Amino acid sequence: MDTLRKPSIWLGALVGGMLTLALTAVLFLADMLAGLPFIPFDVFDFVSRQLPGPLLTFGIDTMVEMIIVFNLGETSAAAKTAELLMGLGAFLGLGIVAMAALYALMNRGKSAARNLAPGLLLGLVFGAVMMLISAQVNLTATAPVLIQIIWVVLAFAAWGLAANWIYNDLAHSDGKTKTDEATGETITVEPLDRRQFMVRIGGASALITVIGAGLGAVLGSRPGEGQVVGELPAGSGADGPLPNVNDDMQPAPGTRPEYTPLDDHYRIDISSRPPVIDSNEWRLEVSGLVDNPASLSLQDLYDNFERVDRFITLSCISNRIGGTLISTTKWSGFRMSDFLDYVKPQASAVAMKITGADNFDEYVMLDVAQGDERVMFAYEWDEQPLKQKHGFPLRIYIPDRYGMKQPKWIKSIEFVDAWAEGYWVRRGWSRDAIVNATSVVDAVATDAILKDDAGYIVPIGGIAYSGAKMISRVEVSVNGGDWEAASLRQPLSDLTWVIWRYDWRFQEGDYSFEVRAYDAEGTLQSLDSRGTRPDGATGVHSKRATMPTLADLENPPEPEATAVAEG
Numbered sequence: 001m002d003t004l005r006k007p008s009i010w011l012g013a014l015v016g017g018m019l020t021l022a023l024t025a026v027l028f029l030a031d032m033l034a035g036l037p038f039i040p041f042d043v044f045d046f047v048s049r050q051l052p053g054p055l056l057t058f059g060i061d062t063m064v065e066m067i068i069v070f071n072l073g074e075t076s077a078a079a080k081t082a083e084l085l086m087g088l089g090a091f092l093g094l095g096i097v098a099m100a101a102l103y104a105l106m107n108r109g110k111s112a113a114r115n116l117a118p119g120l121l122l123g124l125v126f127g128a129v130m131m132l133i134s135a136q137v138n139l140t141a142t143a144p145v146l147i148q149i150i151w152v153v154l155a156f157a158a159w160g161l162a163a164n165w166i167y168n169d170l171a172h173s174d175g176k177t178k179t180d181e182a183t184g185e186t187i188t189v190e191p192l193d194r195r196q197f198m199v200r201i202g203g204a205s206a207l208i209t210v211i212g213a214g215l216g217a218v219l220g221s222r223p224g225e226g227q228v229v230g231e232l233p234a235g236s237g238a239d240g241p242l243p244n245v246n247d248d249m250q251p252a253p254g255t256r257p258e259y260t261p262l263d264d265h266y267r268i269d270i271s272s273r274p275p276v277i278d279s280n281e282w283r284l285e286v287s288g289l290v291d292n293p294a295s296l297s298l299q300d301l302y303d304n305f306e307r308v309d310r311f312i313t314l315s316c317i318s319n320r321i322g323g324t325l326i327s328t329t330k331w332s333g334f335r336m337s338d339f340l341d342y343v344k345p346q347a348s349a350v351a352m353k354i355t356g357a358d359n360f361d362e363y364v365m366l367d368v369a370q371g372d373e374r375v376m377f378a379y380e381w382d383e384q385p386l387k388q389k390h391g392f393p394l395r396i397y398i399p400d401r402y403g404m405k406q407p408k409w410i411k412s413i414e415f416v417d418a419w420a421e422g423y424w425v426r427r428g429w430s431r432d433a434i435v436n437a438t439s440v441v442d443a444v445a446t447d448a449i450l451k452d453d454a455g456y457i458v459p460i461g462g463i464a465y466s467g468a469k470m471i472s473r474v475e476v477s478v479n480g481g482d483w484e485a486a487s488l489r490q491p492l493s494d495l496t497w498v499i500w501r502y503d504w505r506f507q508e509g510d511y512s513f514e515v516r517a518y519d520a521e522g523t524l525q526s527l528d529s530r531g532t533r534p535d536g537a538t539g540v541h542s543k544r545a546t547m548p549t550l551a552d553l554e555n556p557p558e559p560e561a562t563a564v565a566e567g
């Protein structure tokens, strides 16, 4: 008879950790090779969809705070990475708790029978629940649904069975006996040392983890976030000079690029990974209160509507004063007015409910859609089809509104007779999300000080933006002194930010440079310091800098003598 030595729940947790890591790697490999769902991210997305608005916002705020405090890089990219890591961590935690619970439950059983039912049951239940969750939020799995179901349930069943099998071996690992077949005698088998056994299990899990994750990363043929699936209409490919090339005003060194390189455009959305959309299958479904309901392919959009290009600055309502959740690129697509002429809204239509492939939804009032000729749909950014993460194949642009009002990955537009709250409005954010004027000091260029006849000049510069209200004047105040006018570069369009520059007469010491801007109507930006929620941040941005000493400027210390440029 076996002697039973029940494995503790701590051993269960350890086994859970190892097996869940291995499961994660295998799920990842299957995702990369066969378009099967990657459950850890699905669980994370599912949970974040359920969280009450304030809690969700608090979580995002804390994360952004940490990214800024610990200087973890560009906010939106770092936030996405943090989310993915949190998703993986939470899934691992779930696996650990599940296995600890399994071991605790099994320890309550009296029988020493080598039963595999509890683990199998746990795996099947988990697999089924995970598949249900995935079915609701997964945007990237491309394998047939039946295959997805079979795969997920089997993978989790194997995970549960493995834990159960390890439990049995652990429980029976000491003083095992068996009957010698030749002699009929009962002999004692060498007790298998638990530690040794766990090391073996750990080694096997680690091997699976490394191989799964490694192969997945190397063999991954799945579209990356930069790629799109299916055939594409030819983009314009044009790459002409920017409209303001002839403006002599040069930004202060260190000012952010006026035209954001596409790879650096900020990105904010509600899913761990952007939806994978096949352009061959995608249709824009137009329904509801219209005379001409339609189902339009991407090619239809290129063919039916006149192309328009606009330089546009987009900002997230979560952008903090001086933050990086704001970028500028060239949007191409077609006018809202042409689209409305085509589908013919009925008299009773009041708003459009626009839904993305991620089920993000927003309501756009028809009077807003018709109130500005510049409202448009975009299928290209920077002369290329939209990147997957930026909303391929179609997104909307509404001037003077923050990004939360502007769905990406549009799949349907329903004309309805009443406005309702969209995704972020339901979570406590602004109903209208109108852009607040803001101005930012990007650079106090102490490493690019200029010399003129009167002495030295420190270039100071940055951006000013007020949605579609344009910027007429930017002012700088040094250490709380008078507000002095900065010079403005001609903007890329009436919908982009403006680059400003202020050449400050050098003085030794520590200084704080504040900036404020006026819109085209002469309205001063709000100077009240207010956080992002619910209506977007306001307040004055400033930057402190310590000037070099005059002696250092006149006799630059070797060998970094290049700091001073002759002006």
Ligand SMILES: Nc1nc2c(c(=O)[nH]1)N[C@H]1C(S)=C(S)[C@@H](COP(=O)(O)O)O[C@H]1N2
Binding pocket: 265, 266, 267, 268, 269, 270, 271, 314, 315, 316, 317, 355, 356, 357, 358, 359, 360, 389, 390, 391, 402, 403, 404, 405, 406, 407, 408, 409, 410
């Ligand atoms: N379908 C969909 N559209 C969306 C979002 C989203 O999560 N899903 N996020 C919105 C928000 S909050 C912003 S700020 C912009 C960001 O666009 P970008 O990521 O391309 O810069 O997209 C908007 N459109």
Ligand SMILES: [Mo]
Binding pocket: 268, 315, 316, 317, 318, 403, 404
């Ligand atoms: Mo946003």
